[in-house]
Amino acid sequence: MQANDTVQAPEPAGNRLYETLRQKAQADLEAEAHAVPKSHPIEALVVGGLATLALVMCSYNVIVRWVASSLTLDFVEEVQVYMVIWAVFLSLGTLTLLDRHVKSDFFINMFPPNLKKSVELLADVLGLFFCVFALYYGGVVAHQAWEFGDVSTTALRIPLWIYFAALPGGAVVMGIAYLIRLYRKWCKREQQHA
Numbered sequence: 001m002q003a004n005d006t007v008q009a010p011e012p013a014g015n016r017l018y019e020t021l022r023q024k025a026q027a028d029l030e031a032e033a034h035a036v037p038k039s040h041p042i043e044a045l046v047v048g049g050l051a052t053l054a055l056v057m058c059s060y061n062v063i064v065r066w067v068a069s070s071l072t073l074d075f076v077e078e079v080q081v082y083m084v085i086w087a088v089f090l091s092l093g094t095l096t097l098l099d100r101h102v103k104s105d106f107f108i109n110m111f112p113p114n115l116k117k118s119v120e121l122l123a124d125v126l127g128l129f130f131c132v133f134a135l136y137y138g139g140v141v142a143h144q145a146w147e148f149g150d151v152s153t154t155a156l157r158i159p160l161w162i163y164f165a166a167l168p169g170g171a172v173v174m175g176i177a178y179l180i181r182l183y184r185k186w187c188k189r190e191q192q193h194a
Helices: 013-032 041-067 076-090 092-097 113-148 160-164 166-193
Strands: none
Touching (some): 041 076, 113 160, 113 166, 160 166
C-alpha cells in the first residue's frame, strides 16, 4: 500500500439519507424554477392597492406619533386589518392557479408518476369542495352579521359583514382557480389519449 492510499471509513447512514434528501429537494426546486406567469392585472391592482393603502395608513400613524401624537388616526388599525384580510383572501385564486399555495408537495413527489397525478387530481377536487364549504358557511356568517347589524366597536362603526365577507369572497376566487386547474388537467388528459 502506498502512502497516498487512504482507507475510507464507510459513510454513516444518516449522511446518505441527508444527501439523498438534499438532492431530492434540489431537483424539486429546479423543477419549480420556471417562469411564473403574472396574476391578472385587476387582481394585482386590487390586492396591491389594498396592501399599499394599509401600509401608507400604518406609516402615517407611526410618523405622526413621533411628530404630533394628537394627529394620529384611531381607526387606522381596524381599517388596516380589514384591508390586509381582503388582500390575502383575494390573492388565494392566483396562488391556487399558479400552484403556489401551501401544500405537501414533498410527500406527493415521493409517489410514482401515475399515482402522483391521481393524488394531485384528488387534492384539486377536495380543494374545490373546501371552497364550496367555505363559501356557504362564510356566506352564512357574513349574512348574519349583516342581518343583525353588527358593527365594530371603534368610532367608525364599520359593519362587520364587510370583514366577514372576505372568506366567501376568497372562496369564490379560489374555487374558480380550482375549476380552471381541473379543466386544464382534463384537457391535458384528453390530448394524451388522442
